[in-house]
Structure formats: structure tokens, C-alpha cells
Amino acid sequence: MVQVKFPQMGTRLAAKQGWRFDSTYDHKDDNGEPNPFVFVLGSGKVIAGIDVAVRSMKVGGIRRVIIPPSLGYQNTSQEPIPPNFFDRQRLFTTIFNPTRRANGEGSTLGTVIFDIELVSVRHP
Template identity: 40%
Template sequence: MPRRACPAPRRPTAVLLGALALAAAACGSSSATTANSGATTTAPAVAAPAANQFTSGAVPAADGATDMKAAPTLHAGTGTAPTTLVGKDLVVGTGPVASATSTVNIQYVGALYTTGQVFDSSWTRGQPASFSLSQVIPGFAQGIVGMKVGGRRELVIPPALGYGNSAQGSIPANSTLVFVIDLLGVS
């Protein structure tokens, strides 16, 4: 049976969409090989995320956490990084709900758990990002599913649901990632 091709990202972003080692896997193959900056990465297939597949819990501090008119400033996590997806709604939205098959329009900041160093941000590019949840790392997609438009959510994504043992640009291998995501729209 031929493999189903994944759609191209609508607006590629530096790290989040540019290093999609797991994106092809989400399209239904048992594994996927993706070229990225001359390196080849094999990623396991992942199932479509279900709603609320994260554990509510402690997340690193974020200055400006509820001010959705500006990018929050993320701090390093404290203690041992979680090994499961952890999330917390900073602002609860009231609009339509994101599903596993949604295309989302978001603002986000991504940082390393250990240092708080930002590796990607739609805020610094001056425009939101828009893409299908099937095109991103599993923890990112799972963390957005069930979120309502108008909300802001902080996620802590363990390596197994991120980039695993592969380095991606300024993200070292086996990194736990922190994202603050504002859901602006779904389709």
C-alpha cells in the first residue's frame, strides 16, 4: 500500500516546524525518515492525540503568564524534569475547541526546561504561526488538543514526546521543552 504524503506546513517556523522529525510518522507510517540540515532522523509512528492527554501539574514560572497581548518570559524549571506531558491552563479560552485534526493559529514561545533559554518564538517573528496538529511533535499536538480558542496554556514536553535523542538546531538531544501557547483560532 503506498504511503500517504503529509501536507507541507503552511508557515514553516524556525525550530518547531523546521525540525519535524516526527511529522511524517503522524501521517500513518510505522516509522519515518526525515532529512533535516543534512542529518537523517528516524522517528516512531505516533497515534493521533486524544483530548487532555497531559497531566496537570507544576510548570516553570512565566512572567506575564496571563497577559495575552505580549510574549511571556519563561524561567528554567526546578527539580527533575517530568517524564510525562505536563500542562497548565494559564488563561482558559471560551471559543471553539482544538481537535487532533485541527489546523491551529497560535502564538507561542518555546524554551529549554533546564535553562529557560528560548529556542523559538512566533512573537519574535511578529506574526502567529498556522499549521495542522499532524505536523508537529507529539507532545505539542497532544497538549493543544482540547484547548479552547482564546486560551493560553503552558506545556512541559519530555524528550520522548519531543525530539528524543536527536539534536534539533539549538535544542540539544534529550531535551525537555517548555512552551507557552496562545490559541488564536482553529479550523
């Protein structure tokens, strides 16, 4: 089990002038602390670029990762995605826009930028 935070610069979409679409700092627990994003490394439930980046990080480390479409969102069921439906819809409308892809923008539409802080790793 891996816990990461996406600091205040958060998660951005490169194609929309760096549109920031999420940050774990936007989602607080009852104590006002950011809720970390939790996933199982290698489960296939997160985008491949996050999985690859976290594997080479140390707990406490912070890294900016530019994830190309080939390692990014391939479908709308992959994590991490914003819990707010409007932002989620806007994100996927941008990434999977067939008209813009047909116009040759496909290589940049799905590029995402994550600032990642590795909070903890728990081995089963």
C-alpha cells in the same frame, strides 16, 4: 488548520537553565503583528506534545506545557523550530547530544517548555 502563538516567554529548553529559543512574537508580519504558527492537527508534522496540548484547549486559551522528550523532538524535521539556522543548530545540538545522553542526561535534554495561545481552529 490550527493557529497558535507562543507568547513572549516563548519556547524554552529545560536543560539549559530555561534557554528561550523561540517565540512567535519574534517573527512579525508587515503590520508588526506576531506571525502565528499554523499546522494541521494530527498531521504528525509537529511534536506530539503540542498536538496533545492543543486538542484540549479552547480558542483564546493560554497554557504552559512541559513536554517530555518522549512527546518532544524526535528528529530535526519536526515543527515548530526556529527559522534562524544558528538557533536551530544550537537547539538540536543540545537535544541530540550523544555525549550528554551517554552520561545519563537524556531524560532532561529534550524536555521543552511551551507557552501556547490558541488563536484559531479551522475545520476543513
